[in-house]
Amino acid sequence: MNTAEGRGIARRKAIDAQEESEEIGERVADAKKDNVAKGIYRGGGRPFGYEADGITPRSLLCPECQATEGFVITVVREDHTHDDGPPCPITAVTVACPNGCGTEPVNAPGSEAWYLEQVTRAIVDGAANRSELRKWHAAGVKTPARRKRNPDDTRTEPKPDEWTPTTFLKLLRRPRNAGLMEVDGEIIGKGAWPAIVDEETWQICEAVLKNPARRTSPGPTRKYLGGGLYKCGLCPALAKTRGRGTARNGSVYVCSAEGYVSRNAGAVDDLVERVVIAKLCSDAPVAAQAPMAVPDTKALAARRTALRIRLTALAEAFADDEDSDPVEYKAAARRIKERITAVEQEIADAVTAAAGASSPLDDFDRTELLWPYAADPDEALTWWRETYPLEQRRDLAAALVTVTILPAEQARPAG
Structure with missing residues (x-):
């Protein structure tokens, strides 16, 4: 590097190295484009729920013969008459038992594919993804092993890691779970691997998780029973709570529209919950409101x-x-x-x-409430609040009673 010739040689070597690097990048990009056109796995780290080939689910089980290996995966493509051009699109991927059983294989219980299928169906049924993530942590379900970069630019040995809320959400919304191929955020068709869950279930799960109205954080803790549940007695609006700080009467229920009514929140909740407990403990059969019709x-x-x-x-x-x-x-x-x-x-x-x-009464056994209620209704109210969380008590109240807040009497009592 001390002479012009040396510096020239170094520059030429750097140019050659840059050219070789770019050629490698172009070859890799072309190979991935070919894989996209064929609908096959494009490479990379092992996808969760699949083996390192990106094709074979991890793991399958034949319900009939209990086989766990050697399944035959067949890719079915559209039948076009021409042989030139890109491969025909994939229409289906079938999986057959190696022993010739006619039963369709299922995801083996306890496997990665099984956990992913179960959590997808749980989200569709209304479960919260953070509660499902806690179940995965308790069961020891971890990410596929990956190498991590050290501060000195060296790499660690491959090791699995805990799922985070972000990586867990990305996994649930992954089109690969339904056997679909995604390129640059767009689904371009079916992939050459079996689906872990059927496409309809995945679409519903993905739509639920994309819903902007879906709560992603706990938010403020509810303190009173009737906010957004009780009705104003003078207009169609619902009641809301309004705090009074350290004032003598504490928080109150007020009309959410015009503020027509104002009643002590604690006193109203006491009355409502006593009525609910009495209805649950009465001899008459308890009937909840009819569930609303659900779209298909x-x-x-x-x-x-x-x-x-x-x-x-x-x-x-x-x-x-x-x-x-x-x-x-x-x-x-x-x-x-x-x-x-x-x-x-x-x-x-x-x-x-x-x-x-579904009715909140489905998961409620009123026989356990009868003993404290028979002894003392005040003790029953205390036991009721200590045993059932506020949201469950709120659901039961919504199913059994309609509460209307009326204005308080303004006149002084006689005498």
Whole structure:
């Protein structure tokens, strides 16, 4: 490097190294494009729920012969007459038992695929993803082993890690779970691997998790029973709580619209819960309000799939037509995407409605409340509040009674 010739040689070597690096990058990119066109695994770290090949689920079980290895995975493609051009799109991926059993294999209990299937169905049934994540932590379910970079740029040995709320959410929304291939955030078709959950269930789960109305943090802790539940006696609005700090009367229920009423929150809750306990302990049969009708999620999922197919067909038509107008394509694609978003919102709303359609009385055994109530109603109220959380008591109150807040009498008592 002390002479012009030496510096020239160093520059040429650096240029050659840069060229070789770029060629390697181009070859890798071309290989990944080919894999995308074929619908096969593009490489990388082992996906959770699958073996290192990215194709074989981890793990399968034949319910009939109890086989756990050697399953035959077959990729079915569209039947086109021409042989040139890119491979035909994948229409289905089948899995057959190595012993020739006709029974469809299932995810083996306790395996990664089984845990992923169970949590997806739990989310569809209304479970919270953070509570499901805690179950995974308790069961010892961890991420696939990965190398980590040390401060000195060396790499550690591959080791699994705990799931975080962020990585757990990304896993649940991964299209691969339903056997779909995603490229740059867009689903382009089926992949060459078996689905861990069926596409309809995954679509519903993904729509629920995408719902902006879904609560992602606990938020303020509820202190009183009737906020947003009790009704104003002078208008159609619901009641809300309003704090008075250290004032003598404490928090009150007020009309959420015009402030027509104002009643002591603690006193109202005492009265309401005593009535609820009395109804639960009475000899008369307890009947909850009829559940609301729930939209058909299967039909909604089918609409969403049809819209995605239309979006893909629109993109293919735009790519094949050299005279097509990009502005018209973008406008048409935007309209379809807006309809997909609307259907996803309907799916999320339907799942939320289904979760609330069951009666809170289904999980309540009123016989355990009879003993303290028979001894002393005041003790029963104390036991009731110590035993059942506020949200469960609120659900029971909503199912059994309708509470209307009326204005307090303004006149002084006689005498």
